[in-house]
Amino acid sequence: MNSVQILGNLGRDPIIRATKTGRSVASFSVAVSRNYTTPQGEQRELTDWINVVAWGPLAEAVGNQLKKGSRVFVEGRISTRSYDAQDGTKRYVTEVVANFIAIPIGTPRTSSYAPQQPQGGSFGGSGFGGGNNGGFGGNGYNGGNAGYNGSPAGQNSQPGGNFGQFGTTSKDEDIPF
DSSP states (O other), X not given: OOOEEEEEXXXXXXXXXXXXXXXXXXXXXXXXXXXXXXXXXXXXXXXXXXXXEEEHHHHHHHHHHOOTTOEEEEEEEEEEEEEEOTTSOEEEEEEEEEXXXXXXXXXXXXXXXXXXXXXXXXXXXXXXXXXXXSOOOSSSOOOOSSOSSOOOTTOOOOOXXXXXXXXXXXXXXXXXX
């Protein structure tokens, strides 16, 4: 089984490109820190930089929602590819191909269409969803419990997105778990 889960912060803004066929691809690196103890008993921290690639609608969501410093959870698979460099040598690249990306609950998110407030969310994957936590996810993008057309004043609901262009939405009751 080839499955990877990482939780960390983006080291730089995602780079969004399009292939010759017009398919979107996003690439970014995630800094994942871990602590260890030296033989002398001293605590140290080591940071691993993991390259991540997302494709299609997931790549577009990454470009719209994430920036340098964003805390993210990424689920995907390890992929190694090779290419011939300009100097004629063969180069190898190992990266995580993302199936699912989530913004942990309580992490502030800034964008042009979401107010700045703590909220969780996810985008991409199949069978995963943001549900009532203000997420984007599952099969297409579901907004949170309020949608982004607003909610009556005084209700304690978090905004979600109205992303119908990316596919159908699911209700929490329809999620199979």
